[in-house]
Amino acid sequence: MGLLVDGVWHDDWYDTESTGGRFERPETVFRRWIEPDGDFPAVTGRYHLYISLACPWAHRTLIVRKLKGLEPHIGLSVVHPTMGSGGWHFDGGYPEATDEPLYGLAFMHELYQKADPHYTGRVTVPVLWDCERETIVSNESADLVRMLNRAFNALPGVDDTLDLYPGALASEIDALNERIYHAVNNGVYKSGFATAQAVYEREVTALFNALDELEARLGEHRYLTGEAITEADWRLFTTLVRFDAVYVGHFKCNLRRIDDYPHLRGYLRDLYQQPGIAETVSLDHIKRHYYTSHPMINPTGIIPAGPVLDLDAPHGRGA
Structure with a gap:
């Protein structure tokens, strides 16, 4: 970098x-x-x-x-x-x-x-x-x-009925984004790129405190703001889908896996199985990037064979 x-x-x-x-x-x-x-x-x-x-x-x-x-x-x-x-x-x-x-x-x-x-x-x-x-x-x-x-809603073929940032939920989405960005999206990097033990321990603890909060929240709602998917869900999804594959091992975010959280596990599968989403996920690119691009963390550049992720398994989050 x-x-x-x-x-x-x-x-x-x-x-x-x-x-x-x-x-x-x-x-x-x-x-x-x-x-x-x-x-x-x-x-x-x-x-x-x-x-x-x-x-x-x-x-x-x-x-x-x-x-x-x-x-x-x-x-x-x-x-x-x-x-x-x-x-x-x-x-x-x-x-x-x-x-x-x-x-x-x-x-x-x-x-x-x-x-x-x-x-x-x-x-x-x-x-x-x-x-x-x-x-x-x-x-x-x-x-x-x-x-x-x-911005492109007026162009032909664009789905102008889909709004990932509805006005009625804007303040709730903003608050979720703020919490998730600092503690989770960027939290995995603050843990993985830390070069002092005390810093790493503080950041990884903050990360898992936030994941525990999200697990509790998703025990009450199908998605972060209720029954509809918003931008907050997709912003969280892109971290969750990488978590067990790279952040647990490569970034030492290993207190728990997403697979150990019943609600987060189902939520991740639910989002992954939404139409068109699986084709945006490349575990080959994800694993190859992290394990070969940070020689200060993984000097051998060896890409691990696992884990085996079953993102197509039933999610149990509703129809």
């Missing part, structure tokens, strides 16, 4: 020494919006989404693109799962990955350099690219989920 400094690539890891062993996720930089009368109108074929099938933040945008029926309107490119010394790279020869179709680029950081030759910051996915202005609209997954949910 390198970064650009004034447009120049540096293969530098996160600086946890200066933070006492804590992992601190940097803020995203490109946070512009698609709006009907703005600089970035909702137009078929104008935008291209760059993702990693391994990345939980990118995965949430892929899910909304699928659910809303945006495939004919927004192109898609998928990076190779291994993030090496050059960062995310393109390799259409690897299963489910693609070449870079617009400019023939080899690395994701070249796209950032094209958007801003003097960019300083991490090179992350997802990225929504404007093919007309040749720049990044946004690299903030939370914003992209909201944009994909509503």
